[in-house]
Amino acid sequence: MEDLPQLPPEVWVYILSFLSTEEKHTVRFGCRQLKVLIDQPSLWRNHTVMLCDLRRYTYGFWDMLRDRKLTRVAVRHLRRKEWRRLVKFLPTLSAVVFVDGGRKYKGKYMENLAHFPGLKDIGVRNGTWEEPMLGSSLTSKLQERLTHLSVCNVKLPCCAHFIQAVSHLVNLQYLLFHQQGEGYGLDTVRPVPCEVFHNLLLSLKKLKHLSWGMRGEPPAPLPDNYLSPSDPEHTGVPRYGGPTLTSLELVDYPECILPENALQSFSSLRSLTVRYRYIREGIECRLASWLKPLQQLETLCIVGGNSLAAYTTTIPSSVSRLTLRVAITLKDMDSIAPKVPALEHLDIEQNRSSGSLCRRIPMLFPQLKTLRIRFFRREPEKDLLSLHRLRHLVRLELLVERSFILRDYLNGHPWPSPCVQEHINQLRELSENRITVITTMRRRNPLRECDCVWEGD
Numbered sequence: 001m002e003d004l005p006q007l008p009p010e011v012w013v014y015i016l017s018f019l020s021t022e023e024k025h026t027v028r029f030g031c032r033q034l035k036v037l038i039d040q041p042s043l044w045r046n047h048t049v050m051l052c053d054l055r056r057y058t059y060g061f062w063d064m065l066r067d068r069k070l071t072r073v074a075v076r077h078l079r080r081k082e083w084r085r086l087v088k089f090l091p092t093l094s095a096v097v098f099v100d101g102g103r104k105y106k107g108k109y110m111e112n113l114a115h116f117p118g119l120k121d122i123g124v125r126n127g128t129w130e131e132p133m134l135g136s137s138l139t140s141k142l143q144e145r146l147t148h149l150s151v152c153n154v155k156l157p158c159c160a161h162f163i164q165a166v167s168h169l170v171n172l173q174y175l176l177f178h179q180q181g182e183g184y185g186l187d188t189v190r191p192v193p194c195e196v197f198h199n200l201l202l203s204l205k206k207l208k209h210l211s212w213g214m215r216g217e218p219p220a221p222l223p224d225n226y227l228s229p230s231d232p233e234h235t236g237v238p239r240y241g242g243p244t245l246t247s248l249e250l251v252d253y254p255e256c257i258l259p260e261n262a263l264q265s266f267s268s269l270r271s272l273t274v275r276y277r278y279i280r281e282g283i284e285c286r287l288a289s290w291l292k293p294l295q296q297l298e299t300l301c302i303v304g305g306n307s308l309a310a311y312t313t314t315i316p317s318s319v320s321r322l323t324l325r326v327a328i329t330l331k332d333m334d335s336i337a338p339k340v341p342a343l344e345h346l347d348i349e350q351n352r353s354s355g356s357l358c359r360r361i362p363m364l365f366p367q368l369k370t371l372r373i374r375f376f377r378r379e380p381e382k383d384l385l386s387l388h389r390l391r392h393l394v395r396l397e398l399l400v401e402r403s404f405i406l407r408d409y410l411n412g413h414p415w416p417s418p419c420v421q422e423h424i425n426q427l428r429e430l431s432e433n434r435i436t437v438i439t440t441m442r443r444r445n446p447l448r449e450c451d452c453v454w455e456g457d
Helices: 009-016 021-028 032-038 059-067 080-089 107-115 136-142 159-166 194-203 287-291 330-339 357-364 382-389 402-410 418-430
Strands: 048-051 072-075 095-099 121-129 148-156 174-182 209-214 247-251 271-275 299-303 321-325 345-350 370-375 395-401 436-442
Touching (some): 009 032, 021 032, 059 080, 080 107, 107 136, 148 159, 159 174, 159 194, 330 357, 345 357, 357 370, 357 382
Parallel strands (some): 048 072, 095 121, 121 148, 299 321, 395 436
16 A cells, blocks of 8 residues: 555544544554554544453454553453453453343352452443342442443342442442342342432432333332432431432333422433333323423433323423434424424434424424434435525434335335435535435334443543
8 A cells, every 4th residue: 555645643543533443444454554543542532342252362452452542341251261361451441341141140250340440330231140249349349439330131139239239339420220120030120129229329429320220110109209318417307318410311110100209309400311111091291290390401302101292391491402202293393392492402203193394393493403313114205405494403313214224125225215315415415515414224112222331421
C-alpha cells in the first residue's frame, strides 16, 4: 500500500473515529502506519470487547488490547486457567460483564473479581446461582470500589440475601436488578421484601440510577411506601430518606401492584422509563399520577401499557426527549405537542392507525433534532419527504420489523427497498444533506429487550 497522506496523527484519529468497529478492523490490515493509528486508545474509549475461550488468543492479541488500553470486557463462562489468563494479560480492567453463561454457578466463581484492583463495574446476565452470588468476602473487598452493578435474568437462591449484600456497596451509583426467580421453581418470583429494599435505598446514598424489574406478579400489591423509605434519623412527620435519584426504570411491573403515589418522593428525577409487560382490563392507569410530581423530568420512555390518552395531560413540559413505543394516533400527537414545546428527540411507532405522522410532525414538534420511527408491517412512504421542514433535524432513524424485512428479502426485495432508498435520497437533497438517515432492523418483541452491557460514564 502507498504511503498515507502526510497529516498530523490527531487528524487521522479524528477521521478514523467515524468508522464502525468492523471497518476499523478492516482498515487496520492496510499497512503498519494504519495499524498504529487504529490502535490509538482514544478510538476505543468505553469500548467493550467480547471474549470467549481465552485459550485461543495469542500474545499479539493481548498486546493489541493493551495498546488500545481497553478496560471493559464481556465474557462467557471462564474456567480457572482462563481467569488466570485474564488477570495476567488485562490486570487494569475496570468493567467485567458475564453474558449468557447458561450454567449453574457457586459463590466462589465471582471471587476472582477481587484480583482486579481497578474494578468498578460488574454485570451479570443469564445464569443460575446455587450459592449467594456476592459472598461476604467479595463484598468486603469491593465495598468501596464498585460504582456500577447490573444483574439481569439471573436465578438466585435468595433475592433478599443478594440485596442485603448489595446494600454494603456504599459507593454504587448505578444499580440494575431485573429479577427472574429464586429457588428451583421457574415461576417462583417474589418481590424483594419491603424492609430489605428500604435498607438498600437508605444505605446507597450515592445511587443515581436505579433499574428495577421483576418477571411475574406477586400475590398482593406492594406497600404504599415501597419506593419511599422514611429517614430513620428524622422524627415526627415521615420524610424520604433514600438517595436522590436522577434516573429510574421500572421493568415488567404490573401497574396494579404499585400505588398512585409511588413516585411522590422522586421529584429529582431527570429520566423515567416504564416498560409494561401487560395491562389488566379494568385497572385505572396510574402513570398519570406518577408523572405529576416529576416537574424536572427531561427524558420519558414508555413501552407498552395503556393508551396515550390516559396520561398525555400529565406529561411534564420539561421533557425534551420522548420515547413512545405504544399504539399512537394523530389525535394523540395533537394532544402531546402542547405539553412538550421544547421537545428535541422523539422515538415513536408508525402503525396502521397512526395515519400520516410524517406530515404532522414538522408542525407539531418544530424543534426536533433527532427522530426515530419504527414501522410495523409496512415501510416508509412518500410522506417521509415532509420531514425536510424540520429545520433543526440532523438525524433520522427508520426501523422496520426484522421479520418483515426478511420476508421481503426472500422475495427479492432488500431493505431498504429501491422505493424507500429513493425517498431517502430525495429527503437528503431537500435538506441539503443536513439530515443523516439511518436504516436498521428491529427485534420482533421489544418488550423483552434487556441490555446489561452499558456504556461508561
